[in-house]
Amino acid sequence: MPARLSVVMIAKNAEDILPECLASVAFADEIILLDSGSTDNTLDIAREAGATVVTSTDWPGYGIQRQRAQALATGDYVLMIDTDERVTPELKQAILAILENPQPDAVYSIARRNYFLGRFMRHSGWYPDRVTRLYPRERYRYNDNLVHESLDAPGARVIALKGDLLHLTCRDFASFQQKQLNYATAWAQERHQKGKRCSIAGIMGHTLGAFIKTLIIRGGVLDGKQGWLLAVVNAQYTFNKYTELWALNHGYTQKTAI
Structure with missing residues (x-):
């Protein structure tokens, strides 16, 4: 059975x-x-x-x-x-x-x-x-x-x-962006609660790395114009994650829980 x-x-x-x-x-x-x-x-x-x-x-x-x-x-x-x-x-x-x-x-x-x-x-x-x-x-x-x-x-x-x-x-770019922002915020809050920290240099390095990884290392260029756009979106998402973490580290953002 x-x-x-x-x-x-x-x-x-x-x-x-x-x-x-x-x-x-x-x-x-x-x-x-x-x-x-x-x-x-x-x-x-x-x-x-x-x-x-x-x-x-x-x-x-x-x-x-x-x-x-x-x-x-x-x-x-x-x-x-x-x-x-x-x-x-x-x-x-x-x-x-x-x-x-x-x-x-x-x-x-x-x-x-x-x-x-x-x-x-x-x-x-x-x-x-x-x-x-x-x-x-x-x-x-x-x-x-x-x-x-x-x-x-x-x-x-x-x-x-x-x-x-x-x-x-x-399917809908605005809704997708909002969802990505929510994920980035939750990610940063979770890392902040665990004592993780981030510098300005770290923000920039991770952001640039996400763009290069998506477009070049993972072959995004082969996905045509959507590949280029996704590389930018992934970089933006990474920037949001680490910037929110940096803001939480320095007390510039008041949210500490979802």
């Missing part, structure tokens, strides 16, 4: 992108959606698709919110996805094959195809952009990071799955 699969996601105000996401994982034994206070039709859309919906409006950060969502699941395996991601048919078949022959000591990485301003990127560090998202529910969980959370699976074998996870990273 195949292992049972729980698709787990966290969401807020995702009515425009949620239907396609849910349709792509309809093969799962259950879908768990933990909502953090949507004011649109996200909850109704999820329920109509047969998902189990729970609301939790106090925001503890991405890592703990994913832990909360996973705690609601009952399947043998968890597939953790976001509302702006879609499972491709090839990836679906790869997941079903794993469920037929589960390996409890293994976790599974998935290549993401990231969408940026009209193009699924093939370079720039945005592909294959492997993320570990399929794993045995009772053995592993996400870490506590406020942002850039990841699966905590020390000692596990990591097996690469065939097929891609489509990620609609940047």
